[in-house]
Amino acid sequence: MATYFIDPYKKYYDALNGKTDLPAQAEALAAKAGEAASSISSISSAVSSSNWQEKGASELNSTTLANLKGGIETIENNINSSLKEACTIAIGSMLPELESLKTEDENYENITKELDSLVIPTRYDEEGHETSAYIEYKSNKNRLSYQQSQSKSKCVQYQNNVNNYASQVKAKDGALEEIKQIVVTSSGSQTLTVLDYDANSKLVKVSYGGREFYVVNTKTSVIEYEQYVQKNGINQNSGLLGSECMLLSQYYAVDLLRGTFTSKSTMAALQGGPAGRISDYVKSPNQEPVLEYIYNEALAGRPTVLQVSQVNSYKGWRHLVTVVGFSSDVKSYKDLTPDNILVLDCVDGKIQTLGQSRASGGHERRLFAQGGNYFARGASDNFLSKEVYTTQNA
Numbered sequence: 220m221a222t223y224f225i226d227p228y229k230k231y232y233d234a235l236n237g238k239t240d241l242p243a244q245a246e247a248l249a250a251k252a253g254e255a256a257s258s259i260s261s262i263s264s265a266v267s268s269s270n271w272q273e274k275g276a277s278e279l280n281s282t283t284l285a286n287l288k289g290g291i292e293t294i295e296n297n298i299n300s301s302l303k304e305a306c307t308i309a310i311g312s313m314l315p316e317l318e319s320l321k322t323e324d325e326n327y328e329n330i331t332k333e334l335d336s337l338v339i340p341t342r343y344d345e346e347g348h349e350t351s352a353y354i355e356y357k358s359n360k361n362r363l364s365y366q367q368s369q370s371k372s373k374c375v376q377y378q379n380n381v382n383n384y385a386s387q388v389k390a391k392d393g394a395l396e397e398i399k400q401i402v403v404t405s406s407g408s409q410t411l412t413v414l415d416y417d418a419n420s421k422l423v424k425v426s427y428g429g430r431e432f433y434v435v436n437t438k439t440s441v442i443e444y445e446q447y448v449q450k451n452g453i454n455q456n457s458g459l460l461g462s463e464c465m466l467l468s469q470y471y472a473v474d475l476l477r478g479t480f481t482s483k484s485t486m487a488a489l490q491g492g493p494a495g496r497i498s499d500y501v502k503s504p505n506q507e508p509v510l511e512y513i514y515n516e517a518l519a520g521r522p523t524v525l526q527v528s529q530v531n532s533y534k535g536w537r538h539l540v541t542v543v544g545f546s547s548d549v550k551s552y553k554d555l556t557p558d559n560i561l562v563l564d565c566v567d568g569k570i571q572t573l574g575q576s577r578a579s580g581g582h583e584r585r586l587f588a589q590g591g592n593y594f595a596r597g598a599s600d601n602f603l604s605k606e607v608y609t610t611q612n613a
Contacts, residue, residue, distance in 0.1 A: 222331075223374035224324035227443060228381055232317040239314075241306040249303065305388045313384035320377035327370040334363040375478065379418070382440055386416035386423070411442055411570055421520030424547065427570070428579075432561050434544035435520045438478025438607070441543050444471070445563060445570050453483050454568030460486060464539040465524065467565040469493035469596070471541040472522045476598055476607045496602035497524055502592045507552070509586065509593040513542045513560075514552035516597045525562070526594040527573060528587040537589040540564045540573065557585045 221229070235241075337360055340352035390413055414431065415424040422433040423440075434441045448471070453459055460467045470486050470493045473479070485491055501512040513523045522543050529538035546559035557574025564571060564582060575581020586593050598607065 220328070221324050222327060223371075223378060224321045227446070228317060228320055228378065231313065231381065231385065232321060235309055235314045235317065239310055241310050242303060245303040245306045308384055308388050313381060313388065316377050316380045316384065320374060320381065323370055323373045323377060327367065327374055330363055330367045330370055334360070334367060337363070379438075382443075383416065383418045386413045389413045390415060411445070413442070421518060422544070425544075427561065428572075431547040432544050432559075433517070433547060434561060435475070435517055435522050437475040437520065437522065439475050439480065441475065441563070441570065444475055444480075445568065447480050448563070448568035451483050452568075453486065455566045456568075459483060460565075463489075464565055466493055468524045468539040468541045468563075469497040471563055471565060472497050472524055472598070473602075475522050475541075475543070476603075496599060496606070497596050498599045498602075500594065500596045502594045504588065504591055504593070506586050506593050509595045510555045511552040512597065513595050514545070514549075514555060517542065517544060521598055521603075522563075524596040525560075525573075526587055526589060527584040529582075529584070532587055535589060537587050538566070538584065540584070542595075543570070 224232075337356060340356055341350055342353045344350050411434075412426040413423060414426050417423075418436075421436055423436045425432050425434055425442075448454060453467075453470075455461050455464065455467065466489065467486065470481055470491070473491070473493045473496050474481050481491055501508050503509055509525070513525055516523045522541050524539050525542050526537050527540055529536055540562040541564075542560060543563050544561040545555060546561070549555060549559055558572055560573040562571060562573050563569070564584075566582065569580070571581045573584050575583070577583055
């Protein structure tokens with residue numbers, strides 16, 4: 220059973236494997252578009268020199284043929300400027316990383332099986348000395364454990380490389396439809412699309428609902444984590460932690476930061492200690508300190524958990540969501556509003572703006588002061604130093 224060569228990486232591989240001629244096909248397609256544009260130019264010249272001007276030749280030239288030629292030239296330009304490059308990235312860079320991930324994942328599984336198959340022999344002989352069999356067992360266990368750790372690091376790096384290339388492909392206008400479908404995820408009736416990706420940046424520029432936003436550039440991408448949550452029903456509407464929105468939103472934040480995918484069963488059993496990891500907090504009777512906190516954490520590439528309203532807030536009840544970004548027109552925390560804060564809401568596990576209307580799939584939330592205080596939580600320094608800002612995932 221694969222551990223790291225899983226969806227979406229397996230889907231990427233299946234879509235690209237055996238398609239090494241894609242760049243050449245894009246080149247040929249561009250040439251065909253150029254030939255078509257030239258043919259229309261010839262037709263236009265013939266029409267211009269015809270003797271039937273009074274029968275609509277002028278209108279044909281100035282509208283129909285002109286629009287057709289312009290459209291084909293636009294297609295040719297899109298192919299040359301985007302499709303060809305997207306195919307080159309997908310086949311020349313992304314596919315080799317996927318192949319390496321597939322091979323290394325198989326190596327990881329073999330090492331793990333060999334490690335699990337080790338049998339502990341008798342440790343001491345009659346004189347109290349470690350037996351040669353036990354010494355050999357310790358040596359093999361240490362060797363395999365080291366190899367397993369090294370293989371895991373390689374797999375994670377291959378995944379990160381693939382994520383980077385997938386984002387680059389998606390950012391190209393006119394990229395192949397099948398590749399566009401790999402890196403786009405639905406959020407209710409909206410779509411989250413990567414516009415610009417830099418692996419070293421704390422934020423990723425995306426498009427959502429026709430607007431530009433920045434989302435945190437975490438080890439597990441926001442897009443892929445929403446896909447995981449939706450696929451596995453990891454939300455309150457699916458019956459998970461119906462009264463524990465604080466914990467569920469903290470699980471989301473932990474997974475995003477740590478690069479993990481906590482199972483639904485683990486969350487249902489309240490295992491994994493998310494509260495101890497997302498334990499830093501700001502509480503205030505005023506919104507400003509809380510907004511400043513979630514804004515600065517987002518700038519640092521970190522999601523936060525925010526206390527917000529719900530339908531029964533008139534009774535003093537509150538809800539918690541995971542903040543993952545803000546719109547590109549936000550220049551400071553003072554600009555933040557429910558309409559430009561982007562969240563992953565644990566009630567339905569979907570990306571949306573905090574104040575998104577119910578008619579468009581949202582919940583019309585706002586910051587909420589339960590007991591007179593607004594509230595937000597973020598990653599503790601201990602969690603960040605030991606599990607996030609390390610070369611390996613915990």
